[in-house]
Protein backbone atom coordinates (compact mmCIF):
# COMPACT_ATOMS: atom_id res chain seq x y z
CA UNK A 496 0.00 0.00 0.00
CA UNK A 497 2.71 2.45 1.09
CA UNK A 498 4.88 1.34 -1.80
CA UNK A 499 2.01 1.97 -4.25
CA UNK A 500 1.58 5.42 -2.86
CA UNK A 501 5.31 6.10 -3.25
CA UNK A 502 5.27 4.93 -6.84
CA UNK A 503 2.27 7.13 -7.56
CA UNK A 504 3.88 10.09 -5.85
CA UNK A 505 7.11 9.76 -7.77
CA UNK A 506 5.13 9.41 -10.99
CA UNK A 507 3.34 12.64 -10.13
CA UNK A 508 6.66 14.36 -9.54
CA UNK A 509 7.92 13.15 -12.91
CA UNK A 510 4.75 14.28 -14.64
CA UNK A 511 4.65 17.75 -13.09
CA UNK A 512 8.28 18.45 -13.84
CA UNK A 513 8.70 20.76 -16.85
CA UNK A 514 8.98 18.61 -19.95
CA UNK A 515 12.11 20.37 -21.27
CA UNK A 516 14.81 22.10 -19.28
CA UNK A 517 15.16 25.77 -20.12
CA UNK A 518 18.24 26.99 -21.92
CA UNK A 519 20.19 30.10 -20.96
CA UNK A 520 20.77 31.96 -24.24
CA UNK A 521 22.80 34.90 -23.04
CA UNK A 522 23.74 37.04 -20.06
CA UNK A 523 23.84 40.78 -20.77
CA UNK A 524 25.05 43.54 -18.48
CA UNK A 525 24.25 47.26 -18.68
CA UNK A 526 26.09 49.64 -16.40
CA UNK A 527 24.31 52.94 -15.76
CA UNK A 528 25.22 55.65 -13.23
CA UNK A 529 22.43 54.63 -10.86
CA UNK A 530 22.21 50.92 -11.41
CA UNK A 531 23.82 47.93 -13.07
CA UNK A 532 21.37 45.63 -14.78
CA UNK A 533 22.00 41.95 -15.43
CA UNK A 534 19.65 40.27 -17.92
CA UNK A 535 19.39 36.50 -18.28
CA UNK A 536 17.92 35.62 -21.68
CA UNK A 537 16.08 32.30 -21.55
CA UNK A 538 14.15 30.19 -24.02
CA UNK A 539 11.37 29.56 -21.50
CA UNK A 540 9.95 30.81 -18.21
CA UNK A 541 11.92 29.68 -15.14
CA UNK A 542 11.69 30.17 -11.39
CA UNK A 543 14.54 31.99 -9.73
CA UNK A 544 15.72 32.92 -6.26
CA UNK A 545 18.24 35.57 -5.19
CA UNK A 546 20.25 36.12 -2.04
CA UNK A 547 23.40 37.97 -1.02
CA UNK A 548 26.63 36.94 0.73
CA UNK A 549 29.28 39.08 2.42
CA UNK A 550 33.07 38.91 2.73
CA UNK A 551 33.51 39.37 -0.17
CA UNK A 552 30.21 40.90 -1.39
CA UNK A 553 28.39 38.51 -3.67
CA UNK A 554 24.96 38.20 -5.20
CA UNK A 555 23.75 34.69 -5.85
CA UNK A 556 20.96 33.85 -8.25
CA UNK A 557 19.61 30.32 -8.65
CA UNK A 558 17.82 29.59 -11.92
CA UNK A 559 15.62 26.53 -11.59
CA UNK A 560 14.67 24.04 -14.28
CA UNK A 561 17.74 24.72 -16.38
CA UNK A 562 19.83 22.64 -18.76
CA UNK A 563 23.42 21.99 -17.60
CA UNK A 564 24.86 23.70 -20.72
CA UNK A 565 23.57 26.97 -19.30
CA UNK A 566 26.60 27.06 -16.99
CA UNK A 567 28.89 27.53 -19.98
CA UNK A 568 26.81 30.45 -21.28
CA UNK A 569 26.82 32.19 -17.89
CA UNK A 570 30.57 31.80 -17.52
CA UNK A 571 31.15 33.62 -20.82
CA UNK A 572 29.73 36.89 -19.39
CA UNK A 573 32.19 39.53 -18.20
CA UNK A 574 31.80 41.94 -15.30
CA UNK A 575 30.55 45.52 -15.76
CA UNK A 576 29.52 48.35 -13.47
CA UNK A 577 29.36 47.13 -9.88
CA UNK A 578 29.80 43.53 -11.07
CA UNK A 579 33.45 42.55 -11.10
CA UNK A 580 33.12 38.93 -12.11
CA UNK A 581 30.49 36.33 -12.95
CA UNK A 582 30.86 32.66 -12.11
CA UNK A 583 28.42 29.86 -12.51
CA UNK A 584 28.03 26.19 -11.69
CA UNK A 585 25.50 23.41 -11.31
CA UNK A 586 23.73 23.70 -7.96
CA UNK A 587 21.86 20.45 -8.47
CA UNK A 588 20.43 18.40 -11.34
CA UNK A 589 18.15 21.21 -12.54
CA UNK A 590 19.47 24.34 -10.89
CA UNK A 591 22.15 26.61 -12.25
CA UNK A 592 23.72 28.90 -9.69
CA UNK A 593 25.23 32.19 -10.88
CA UNK A 594 27.47 34.13 -8.49
CA UNK A 595 28.19 37.82 -9.12
CA UNK A 596 31.16 39.34 -7.31
CA UNK A 597 30.21 42.96 -6.57
CA UNK A 598 32.40 45.82 -5.38
CA UNK A 599 30.06 47.04 -2.61
CA UNK A 600 27.14 45.83 -0.50
CA UNK A 601 24.03 45.92 -2.68
CA UNK A 602 20.40 44.93 -2.19
CA UNK A 603 19.38 43.36 -5.48
CA UNK A 604 15.94 43.56 -7.08
CA UNK A 605 14.87 40.83 -9.46
CA UNK A 606 11.87 40.11 -11.65
CA UNK A 607 10.84 38.05 -14.67
CA UNK A 608 9.73 39.41 -18.02
CA UNK A 609 7.69 37.60 -20.65
CA UNK A 610 8.53 37.85 -24.35
CA UNK A 611 8.23 41.30 -25.94
CA UNK A 612 9.32 42.39 -29.41
CA UNK A 613 12.68 40.82 -30.22
CA UNK A 614 13.19 39.53 -26.66
CA UNK A 615 12.13 36.22 -25.18
CA UNK A 616 11.75 35.22 -21.55
CA UNK A 617 14.08 37.13 -19.25
CA UNK A 618 15.08 37.24 -15.63
CA UNK A 619 16.31 40.71 -14.70
CA UNK A 620 18.52 41.60 -11.77
CA UNK A 621 18.80 45.30 -10.91
CA UNK A 622 21.74 46.28 -8.71
CA UNK A 623 21.09 49.84 -7.57
CA UNK A 624 24.01 51.91 -6.45
CA UNK A 625 23.11 53.67 -3.20
CA UNK A 626 23.41 57.25 -4.46
CA UNK A 627 20.85 59.99 -3.98
CA UNK A 628 21.67 62.06 -7.06
CA UNK A 629 22.99 60.74 -10.35
CA UNK A 630 26.41 61.96 -11.39
CA UNK A 631 28.08 63.12 -14.60
CA UNK A 632 24.98 64.29 -16.33
CA UNK A 633 25.34 68.03 -15.82
CA UNK A 634 28.34 70.01 -16.94
CA UNK A 635 27.42 73.41 -15.54
CA UNK A 636 26.79 74.28 -11.89
CA UNK A 637 23.19 75.11 -10.97
CA UNK A 638 23.61 78.69 -9.83
CA UNK A 639 25.77 81.57 -11.04
CA UNK A 640 25.83 85.02 -9.43
CA UNK A 641 22.39 84.77 -7.86
CA UNK A 642 20.70 83.85 -11.10
CA UNK A 643 19.10 80.53 -11.67
CA UNK A 644 20.25 78.90 -14.87
CA UNK A 645 17.57 77.81 -17.27
CA UNK A 646 17.72 74.04 -17.12
CA UNK A 647 16.70 71.92 -20.09
CA UNK A 648 16.22 68.19 -19.57
CA UNK A 649 17.35 66.45 -22.74
CA UNK A 650 15.99 62.94 -23.00
CA UNK A 651 17.55 60.45 -25.41
CA UNK A 652 14.88 57.87 -26.20
CA UNK A 653 15.33 54.17 -25.35
CA UNK A 654 18.73 52.71 -24.39
CA UNK A 655 20.21 49.56 -22.94
CA UNK A 656 18.32 46.47 -23.97
CA UNK A 657 15.66 48.61 -25.62
CA UNK A 658 17.11 49.58 -29.02
CA UNK A 659 13.99 51.51 -30.07
CA UNK A 660 13.20 51.26 -33.77
CA UNK A 661 15.76 49.69 -36.10
CA UNK A 662 16.33 51.00 -39.62
CA UNK A 663 16.66 48.89 -42.79
CA UNK A 664 20.47 49.30 -42.63
CA UNK A 665 20.52 48.31 -38.97
CA UNK A 666 20.71 51.79 -37.39
CA UNK A 667 19.35 51.71 -33.87
CA UNK A 668 17.12 54.52 -32.61
CA UNK A 669 18.77 54.40 -29.15
CA UNK A 670 22.17 55.24 -30.69
CA UNK A 671 21.13 58.13 -32.92
CA UNK A 672 18.86 59.59 -30.24
CA UNK A 673 21.78 59.60 -27.79
CA UNK A 674 24.14 61.26 -30.29
CA UNK A 675 21.62 63.99 -31.10
CA UNK A 676 20.76 64.44 -27.40
CA UNK A 677 24.45 64.91 -26.60
CA UNK A 678 24.87 67.42 -29.43
CA UNK A 679 21.83 69.33 -28.25
CA UNK A 680 23.11 69.29 -24.65
CA UNK A 681 26.43 70.75 -25.82
CA UNK A 682 24.61 73.53 -27.72
CA UNK A 683 22.51 74.30 -24.64
CA UNK A 684 25.56 74.38 -22.36
CA UNK A 685 27.20 76.83 -24.77
CA UNK A 686 24.32 79.31 -24.21
CA UNK A 687 24.86 81.83 -21.45
CA UNK A 688 22.36 81.28 -18.63
CA UNK A 689 21.40 77.78 -19.79
CA UNK A 690 22.43 74.28 -18.88
CA UNK A 691 21.42 70.82 -20.04
CA UNK A 692 20.65 67.71 -18.01
CA UNK A 693 20.79 64.43 -19.86
CA UNK A 694 18.33 61.87 -18.52
CA UNK A 695 20.57 59.20 -20.02
CA UNK A 696 24.22 59.69 -20.92
CA UNK A 697 25.15 56.20 -22.07
CA UNK A 698 23.78 52.93 -23.39
CA UNK A 699 21.61 51.74 -20.52
CA UNK A 700 17.89 51.67 -19.89
CA UNK A 701 16.10 54.31 -17.85
CA UNK A 702 12.40 53.88 -17.07
CA UNK A 703 10.02 56.45 -18.53
CA UNK A 704 8.93 57.67 -15.10
CA UNK A 705 12.53 57.92 -13.95
CA UNK A 706 13.29 60.21 -16.89
CA UNK A 707 10.56 62.57 -15.72
CA UNK A 708 11.82 62.33 -12.13
CA UNK A 709 15.34 63.31 -13.20
CA UNK A 710 13.92 66.41 -14.90
CA UNK A 711 12.06 67.34 -11.71
CA UNK A 712 15.05 66.66 -9.45
CA UNK A 713 17.02 69.19 -11.45
CA UNK A 714 14.05 71.60 -11.56
CA UNK A 715 14.11 71.57 -15.33
CA UNK A 716 12.31 74.38 -17.14
CA UNK A 717 11.76 72.28 -20.25
CA UNK A 718 11.81 68.61 -21.16
CA UNK A 719 12.79 67.61 -24.70
CA UNK A 720 12.67 63.94 -25.65
CA UNK A 721 14.51 62.89 -28.81
CA UNK A 722 13.42 59.95 -30.93
CA UNK A 723 13.35 58.59 -34.45
CA UNK A 724 10.07 57.46 -35.93
CA UNK A 725 9.38 54.16 -37.66
CA UNK A 726 6.56 52.63 -39.62
CA UNK A 727 6.09 49.46 -41.63
CA UNK A 728 5.54 51.54 -44.79
CA UNK A 729 9.07 52.55 -45.67
CA UNK A 730 7.98 55.49 -47.84
CA UNK A 731 6.71 57.36 -44.76
CA UNK A 732 9.11 60.19 -43.88
CA UNK A 733 9.46 63.60 -42.25
CA UNK A 734 9.90 65.18 -38.86
CA UNK A 735 7.11 65.59 -36.32
CA UNK A 736 6.71 67.01 -32.82
CA UNK A 737 4.38 65.74 -30.10
CA UNK A 738 2.97 67.07 -26.86
CA UNK A 739 0.94 65.24 -24.27
CA UNK A 740 -2.72 64.51 -24.60
CA UNK A 741 -4.79 63.11 -21.78
CA UNK A 742 -7.84 62.65 -23.92
CA UNK A 743 -7.36 60.92 -27.23
CA UNK A 744 -4.72 61.45 -29.86
CA UNK A 745 -4.47 63.75 -32.91
CA UNK A 746 -4.62 60.79 -35.25
CA UNK A 747 -4.51 57.01 -35.46
CA UNK A 748 -0.80 57.27 -36.20
CA UNK A 749 -0.21 59.45 -33.11
CA UNK A 750 -2.06 56.96 -30.94
CA UNK A 751 -0.12 54.07 -32.42
CA UNK A 752 3.18 55.93 -31.97
CA UNK A 753 2.51 56.73 -28.30
CA UNK A 754 1.71 53.06 -27.70
CA UNK A 755 4.99 52.07 -29.33
CA UNK A 756 7.08 54.63 -27.42
CA UNK A 757 5.34 53.78 -24.14
CA UNK A 758 6.21 50.11 -24.66
CA UNK A 759 9.85 51.08 -23.93
CA UNK A 760 9.29 50.14 -20.31
CA UNK A 761 8.17 46.67 -21.34
CA UNK A 762 11.07 46.15 -23.70
CA UNK A 763 13.54 47.90 -21.40
CA UNK A 764 12.17 45.85 -18.54
CA UNK A 765 10.48 47.87 -15.82
CA UNK A 766 8.45 46.14 -13.16
CA UNK A 767 4.88 47.04 -14.01
CA UNK A 768 3.89 47.04 -10.31
CA UNK A 769 6.28 49.92 -9.65
CA UNK A 770 4.21 52.38 -11.68
CA UNK A 771 1.95 54.73 -9.83
CA UNK A 772 -0.45 55.89 -12.51
CA UNK A 773 -3.10 57.21 -10.09
CA UNK A 774 -0.76 59.72 -8.51
CA UNK A 775 0.49 60.68 -11.95
CA UNK A 776 -2.98 61.48 -13.24
CA UNK A 777 -3.85 63.60 -10.18
CA UNK A 778 -0.68 65.66 -10.61
CA UNK A 779 -1.33 66.10 -14.29
CA UNK A 780 -4.75 67.66 -13.74
CA UNK A 781 -3.29 70.15 -11.27
CA UNK A 782 -1.15 72.11 -13.66
CA UNK A 783 -1.09 70.42 -17.01
CA UNK A 784 -3.18 72.93 -18.87
CA UNK A 785 -0.76 75.80 -18.24
CA UNK A 786 2.34 73.85 -19.15
CA UNK A 787 0.53 72.31 -22.14
CA UNK A 788 0.13 75.76 -23.68
CA UNK A 789 3.87 76.30 -23.19
CA UNK A 790 4.56 72.84 -24.64
CA UNK A 791 2.57 73.75 -27.75
CA UNK A 792 4.53 76.98 -28.14
CA UNK A 793 7.88 75.21 -27.80
CA UNK A 794 6.75 72.35 -30.04
CA UNK A 795 5.59 74.75 -32.76
CA UNK A 796 8.90 76.59 -32.75
CA UNK A 797 10.90 73.35 -32.95
CA UNK A 798 8.65 72.09 -35.74
CA UNK A 799 9.15 75.34 -37.72
CA UNK A 800 12.91 75.16 -37.54
CA UNK A 801 12.93 71.43 -38.33
CA UNK A 802 10.89 72.32 -41.41
CA UNK A 803 13.84 74.31 -42.69
CA UNK A 804 16.16 71.31 -42.73
CA UNK A 805 13.82 68.37 -43.34
CA UNK A 806 10.44 67.52 -44.74
CA UNK A 807 7.69 67.57 -42.12
CA UNK A 808 5.48 64.55 -41.62
CA UNK A 809 2.89 66.77 -39.88
CA UNK A 810 2.95 70.56 -40.16
CA UNK A 811 1.25 71.11 -36.81
CA UNK A 812 2.18 69.84 -33.35
CA UNK A 813 0.56 66.47 -32.67
CA UNK A 814 -0.88 65.14 -29.43
CA UNK A 815 -0.92 61.71 -27.87
CA UNK A 816 -0.59 60.07 -24.46
CA UNK A 817 3.18 59.73 -24.17
CA UNK A 818 4.30 58.54 -20.71
CA UNK A 819 7.54 60.47 -20.90
CA UNK A 820 5.76 63.83 -21.36
CA UNK A 821 3.80 63.53 -18.12
CA UNK A 822 5.73 65.92 -15.89
CA UNK A 823 2.79 68.06 -14.78
CA UNK A 824 4.79 71.24 -14.24
CA UNK A 825 7.43 71.11 -16.98
CA UNK A 826 6.58 72.04 -20.58
CA UNK A 827 7.51 68.86 -22.47
CA UNK A 828 7.82 67.88 -26.11
CA UNK A 829 8.78 64.72 -27.94
CA UNK A 830 10.63 65.20 -31.21
CA UNK A 831 10.48 62.47 -33.85
CA UNK A 832 13.47 63.77 -35.77
CA UNK A 833 12.97 61.58 -38.86
CA UNK A 834 11.83 58.12 -39.94
CA UNK A 835 14.56 55.58 -39.27
CA UNK A 836 12.46 53.08 -41.25
CA UNK A 837 12.84 55.23 -44.38
CA UNK A 838 16.18 54.44 -46.09
CA UNK A 839 16.93 58.07 -47.04
CA UNK A 840 16.08 59.42 -43.61
CA UNK A 841 17.98 56.61 -41.93
CA UNK A 842 21.04 57.92 -43.79
CA UNK A 843 20.34 61.44 -42.49
CA UNK A 844 20.03 60.13 -38.94
CA UNK A 845 23.42 58.45 -39.01
CA UNK A 846 25.21 61.33 -40.74
CA UNK A 847 27.07 63.51 -38.18
CA UNK A 848 26.40 66.66 -40.24
CA UNK A 849 22.66 66.03 -40.18
CA UNK A 850 22.69 64.99 -36.54
CA UNK A 851 24.16 68.42 -35.82
CA UNK A 852 21.48 70.07 -37.98
CA UNK A 853 18.71 68.31 -36.09
CA UNK A 854 20.26 69.40 -32.78
CA UNK A 855 20.65 73.00 -34.00
CA UNK A 856 17.01 73.13 -35.17
CA UNK A 857 15.78 71.96 -31.79
CA UNK A 858 18.08 74.50 -30.15
CA UNK A 859 16.63 77.27 -32.32
CA UNK A 860 13.14 76.30 -31.15
CA UNK A 861 14.24 76.37 -27.50
CA UNK A 862 15.87 79.77 -27.94
CA UNK A 863 12.76 81.18 -29.62
CA UNK A 864 10.68 79.94 -26.73
CA UNK A 865 12.78 81.83 -24.18
CA UNK A 866 13.21 84.92 -26.38
CA UNK A 867 9.56 85.38 -27.22
CA UNK A 868 7.21 83.21 -25.24
CA UNK A 869 8.87 83.30 -21.86
CA UNK A 870 11.39 86.14 -22.03
CA UNK A 871 11.37 86.90 -18.29
CA UNK A 872 13.69 83.99 -17.59
CA UNK A 873 16.19 83.36 -16.13
CA UNK A 874 14.57 84.19 -12.81
CA UNK A 875 16.40 85.19 -9.68
CA UNK A 876 16.75 82.26 -7.36
CA UNK A 877 14.20 82.54 -4.56
CA UNK A 878 13.79 80.66 -1.31
CA UNK A 879 10.50 79.32 -2.57
CA UNK A 880 11.22 75.88 -3.89
CA UNK A 881 7.65 75.08 -4.84
CA UNK A 882 7.71 73.61 -8.30
CA UNK A 883 4.13 73.59 -9.41
CA UNK A 884 3.05 76.60 -11.48
CA UNK A 885 6.48 78.14 -10.97
CA UNK A 886 7.32 80.99 -13.34
CA UNK A 887 4.20 80.61 -15.39
CA UNK A 888 2.95 83.75 -17.12
Ligand SMILES: [Zn+2]
Pocket residue numbers: 652653659660668722723756
Ligand atom coordinates in the same frame (compact mmCIF):
# COMPACT_ATOMS: atom_id res chain seq x y z
ZN1 LIG B 1 11.37 56.15 -29.77
